[in-house]
Amino acid sequence: MPPSENDAPLLCVERLKVHFPLYKGVIFKRRVGAAQAVDGVSFTLRAGETLGLVGESGCGKSTTGLAVLRMTEVNDGRVVFEGRDITRLDRAGMQPIRRRMQMVYQDPYGSLNPRMPVADIIGEPLAVHGLAPGKAERRERARELLQMVGLRADMIDRYPHEFSGGQRQRIGIARAIAVHPGLLICDEPVSALDVSIQAQVVNLFEDLQERFGMAYIFIAHDLAVVRHVSDRIAVMYLGRIVEVAASADLYRQPLHPYTQALLAAIPIPDPAAEAARPRQIVAGEVPSVLRPPSGCRFHTRCPKAMPVCARIEPVLAGEGGTHAVACHLHNAVEGEAA
């Protein structure tokens, strides 16, 4: 269901910064710098909407997800969820919020306790939030949830090792939706699965969204999957969002040179077409997050870099708020000849 434009946003992230300090020395610790994993990320998410977060590894997409969940320290900026600023809430204050935000993990093997039967795994969030007081009630809920994610209710007493990767991921999803969250943060939820299973799990995500109206932050590096599930997509590079647009717009008309390079890297499933199309390879390595480049962070690798790019940092701005890009090619710099 397409969410209406004038809804109050479910989640509002403003100039979020997460820096991981680096220390040297054992006894006399000195702060020698900080990895700027997330450096001024802003976005909003409406109820029932899916935001895809893409970018290469180390760009801060997972850290952004963790910061929204308050599972990592936020150095600056705000996270406003369901109208409340949750950035500085203490543990007790976060407790009711935690019920509304759940996470689905990448590794279907590591994310389920091998010594817990499925009933207890799915029942845990229910028990933590006191939603199903009795053990029998939790079992009953767990059976319903198993069926909801496409597994058999009689699998409830099995242990994680008795399931395949795709089935385990379904259990992880059942655990996440058990408490009826408003927001699901999916950190590469299908990248560890076989391609044939990926499609099934992606479809499950879509069915569940239709049924319960949850919003998703869908973190991935596979652009084909993200395109399929997302309403809007934000492209991240070195801790910043460089471009954000409606899914179809982004694929049809990528504005940022980095987005263009990412899209060009998607293989075409036709050998002749694949061989014929021009190569567009981003040269060099991702710069260190300890010492990010000046100006536009992409200018060291950008095929269209101009002198201004090394000096002035482009701001994320766009036409009518639907397609925003942080690039001097598209946003003229005031008082500065491009």
Add this chain to the structure above:
Amino acid sequence: MVEVAQPATGALTSRRRDAGPFVRFIVRLVREKPLGAFGAAIFLLFLACGLLADVVAPHGMNQINPIARLKPPSLQAPLGTDSLGRDMLSRVLYGAQLSVIIGFSAAAIATVISVVLGVLTGYLGGKVDMVVQRFVDAWMSFPDLVLLIVVVSVIGPGMPQVIGLLGLLFGIAGSRIVRGAVISVRENMYVHAAQSTGASTLRILWHHILPNVTPIVIVLFTTRVGAVILAESGLSFIGLGVPPPAPTWGGMLSGAGRVFMYDAPWLALAPGICLTLVVYAVNVFGDALRDLLDPRLRSAP
């Protein structure tokens, strides 16, 4: 294949569900881990002998018979007699009482201390870990023997002191092992999942950390039982253990057993074999327990 087997296993599980969890566990132990069951049987036998020593033993533990000294095994004394003419069978039976009590209670205390210290420092990390583990460092760099001599010379030798001290010594040293295991378990994503859903620290420790370190804790406990029984014999040897007339296996080995090693080898053999058997039995039972408690190693019903 699985479908074909369904009716049979279904009938089996429904029948077994009628029995209590303890009975089901015994059935699994015997069927899946016969060696472990054997170990448990030997251990229970020794425990029974120890507890019923007053009934089973043919003579008192300190009943002296100056005429029949250092007699080899015979019908009257199946395990021979020692240098004071005491019946070795009776002494070994009473020894089971003392050694098993010491071994188990000290190992239990040690395991509890290891788990509490290890889980807290391993899971909480940070300052708690730093402070407690430096205390553990200091404790471990201190020779055990010096500590034992100091404590025993202040409050005198005796069983409670021996149990308490050995428990403390082994417990603090073992906390490192548990801590290491907890640190590796803590990093799993299922712990992260529990944290992010708002589970309390106590809940995470109880439901996620502890079950996943039990294999190590079980092995820690079973190896400690043997170690404690042996350590007690060492203490008895230097006069810091349970004082002499009391028949501990370690005392028998290091006392008369060592002195008359060539003239009366049965004095050392009887308690030595018992000691070996109990330690072996506890270890194989511990291994079986570890495997049975692991759902991943559970064979199809």
